[in-house]
Amino acid sequence: MDDVTIRLGARGLSKAYGAVEANRDISLDVAPAQIHAIVGENGAGKSTLMRCLQGIERPDAGTIIVDDNEVTFTQPQQALNLGIGMVHQEFMLAPDLTLLENLVLGDEPERVSLGVLSRVDWGVARTSGETLAAQAGVTIDWSRRSASAPVHVQQFVEILRLLRRGTRILILDEPTAVLAPQQVDDLFALLRRLRDGGTTILFISHKLREVTALADRVTVLRRGEVTYQAAISDTDVDTIASHIVGGGDSSVAPVRRASNRSSVGASVFDVTGLSVPSIDKSHALHDVHLSVKEGEIVGIAGVAGNGQDELVECLVGLRAPGDGQVRLRDADITRASNTERRARGIAYISADRRHEGLAIDASVEANVIAGSQRSATLKRGYFLSAARIRALARDRLERLNVTFGSLKSPASSLSGGNQQRLVFARETDGDPSFMMAAQPTRGVDIRGIEAIHRILWDFRDRGGAVLLVSEEMDELLALSDRILVMSDGRIVGEVEGDKADPQSIGRLMVLQDREPEPAHV
């Protein structure tokens, strides 16, 4: 074994995308043959950090350390050559090739070298595959087509492929997100065996129980900064959770603005017994009940990937639930199309602004009037009127103070905050009675966040009902009149907004995580 103290590290690493600082002054040490967990919310800067460590992204400041030496990566190949390899969430296996073909792809053994015309020596390939598998303590049916192999086996093959090509530092991006519990155990056994064999592992996860079960050390990222580092033996799930969600930090926390109504009104939006079966990579929903009343913001807290996306899609009509009922006022809209729901007054702020919230290449004008194209107010006689379209667009944009160059410039020319305000301008016009807001401030700078919060408050104070899904604890605390906590596709707790604190919510969020789940046994 070599005499190295830091296998992989970072010193003062910073990286900004425009106004958004994805990484700020990050320092990190990973010792050889260690499993180091990186945890944090979506957007906390984990993927940017990983991209820097792999040489895909060049940091604005700071250095990367490999084997105690400072290195500068100008291209990913350099990181690969130093033995840094990553297992992605979307596996990098060609589905129609066999597992063995995938294992050797790009570095095939040959008997006689004829360049690209060489015949691949499948015998040698298979032997090396079996040796690797034996070292890792797994058995693999190498002649199987990748797409037909179980997910965890695909993952094993991807790990083995990296090892075969000389990877000493493995980065795994949420490797358990797609695995069943038994498969998780198998993966962990493999990772421990690899660590004991000398491989260094960076493990990115949302699931704290897994982190404490597997890792030797943990680093918490929050808003691009390292907020906590500890050896696993010196910490526990609650402590880690509290650092992930933050919330104690009053300097950045938005000010809470309570409802100006003496009492909330009648129930607007009711969900009863909503269930969705899990299909390949999506997460199931189990018997979800919730209701949102007039003039109320109900927040949904939870670690990412616990069924929030599926809930949102079911509620706005982009996914059909397996079971249960959705009601708007007195109408049953469970089977109503997305178009019909919008007509009945449901507004939708998509979490994926660039791909679903906006047609980013279309003009500002088209984006802000989209959805109203069939409305009679835009027509003069039989046809749409350019003047009325322009007037409506201006009216909507000005009402929410969206800054834009020209109505005809593409939506992509706006800043993140203005893009999102544009979405709100479109969605809140015509006084919808219910708003489904998913991650409304993702990728928006501080000033933009304040503006969007004000929009949500105003909407509520006019009597609107809001369901807010967010991973930002501060945001939930500032905006919500009630907070529901979601875990593993269920609502596991409810807290009044003015009585809520990050610690109690954080505990609810990871509750399911810590207790053995009878459902899976």
Place this chain on the structure above:
Amino acid sequence: MSDQAIAQNNGVVPDAIGKGFAFVFPFIAAIFVSGLALLAIGENPVDIFVLMANEAFGTERRIAATLSAATPLLFTGVATAICFRSGVFNVGVDGAFVLAGLAAAYIGFTLPAAFGVSLIPMAFVFAALVAAAWLYVPGYLMAHYEVDEVVSTLMLNFVALGIAGYLVNGPLLSELSGNNVTPLIHEAAHLPRLLPPSTLHAGFFIGLLMVIAYGIWTRRTATGFEGALVGLNQRFSRAIGISVPGAIILAMVLSGIVAGFGGASHAMGQLHRFVEGFSPGYGFTGMAVALLGRNTALGIFLSAVLFGALASAGTTVQFFSDIPLDLVNIVEGTVMIFAVVEISRLAWRRRRKAA
């Protein structure tokens, strides 16, 4: 298929600075390539181009010939653009055009001549119905079963040619004149010629009407607006409440109607019957027209006239100077290829290499 170069959407996508250049670039390439061909045979390209311009636009008669040649392209260009801007890669306009021509001719020679002028609208409606139904099939399959529309429409072209070829050599064969033609349609059903002896006929105005209607549809109707958004971003369109399958099928059907009118116009105005080889690839030239015109009404009109000019000038230049008519194909092919090349990407590469 979501190439930006193809799903150009007017009205919704902001005007890019390079738009004018994007229109000119394929033509520069085509002039360059055809110029090389001319140089190779020892002609002065400039002389020939000037001669061609004169032949295409020099006199009233030449202009009439150019517009006559442009007429079918107005229809096929619009029919193609309707689909392209909605992100539907329909390459089956040619087949729809051919079947529609046969359908129109069928009405024109089977119904009693006593119907008189009313044969014309009947023929147009029947032709449009046939063509729309024809393209509805791949549209439906694409919208509901994700059947690749490129291959299905491409294959349907050959099927259409086969069916038309069978009918025109069998059940609908003219008894009077040899092979591969139907009987002539009744004289009353002829579209009037505008500037005899030129073949320019009233179908040109119908084509112009199609271009104008297309322009209005893209900018002034809800479905036109929806089509452009579907072409740009299907996920967004769905979230905003647009029926994506509906938009796809509508694009195909509208495309069929316009192609159908085109086939009817060509049969009733130009040939006065259906013949095998009814379309020398009007549908494909229509693709070049739509691509070069960047799916805008004005662009389609200009491109159609340009290709019409090439075809008519090519024919006469061949008489005067031995320049093969195939020059037209060289230009058309080059335009098609370079209309989809990403110039920006080429420029970017060069810059990166320099750095």
Place this chain on the structure above:
Amino acid sequence: MIVEQVLAASVIMTTPILLAAMGGLVNRRAGIVNIALDAKMLVGAFVAVVVSSATGGWFVAVLAAAFAGAFVGYLFALVITRANANMIVAGLGLNVLVAGVLGFILSWVYDSSGTLRLPDVVLLPHILPQSLEAIPVVGEALADLDPLTVFAWASVAVLPFLLASTRIGLWLRATGNAPQVARAVGLPQNGIKEFSTAFAGFFSGLGGAHLALASIGLFNEGLTAGRGFIALAAFYFGRDRPVVTALVCLLFGFLEATQIRMQTAGLPPKLVGTIPYLFVLVALCLAGFRNQRRKALS
């Protein structure tokens, strides 16, 4: 007698389609739907006639045709890989361009419109002794056997191995099947696509040479008669598997060979000619329905 003639004709008619289909299949395995096979066949046919007449050697002619096809294919690939052109439009454009260029050369250099007859065109030889004709059923087919037909069927036998077991075969399949994976493991994707397109051009060129030199010994603008698209239909229906695709080609060749006879039997040849294309439509629909059902089930 009829059986023998039909069999012999079917084999001959199959060869050009088969060659183009094998090329297009490899191309599609690498992720490129080559819609310009027809253009490359046309180039091959033209070059074959010209070179055969000029040199008096069929082998040189065939080789020249193949490399001409490969060269056109390579240029076509460059437009797709380096300039990011849409492969369908570029392919259709190439078909038009090639027709234009060949027509231009034909009328300028040879002063003929449409057809090129040159003196001393050497046809493909028959490789087996003509005395074999006496064998019942297969005799005529054997006696007519030409080197390109043998090569075509040999390629059907060899391609599965090349695709499965050689490095380039593996790379090709990976590039077409999962481009992001190919990029991640560092395969030269553009090079692979260009190679596969040149390969398709090479085989299409051979197919064109066979069309021109198997029996007629002249070039005509309409010589290919859409065979490039029939080849496309064959490997779409054969799902890019060489042996299945070859059998589909044989069926298409048989349909072509029996067209005249079908006409006398009252079956319209024009309608029979649409069968290959209907095949593809059926295959596409079945795949679509199957996907839909799978989605509905899960």
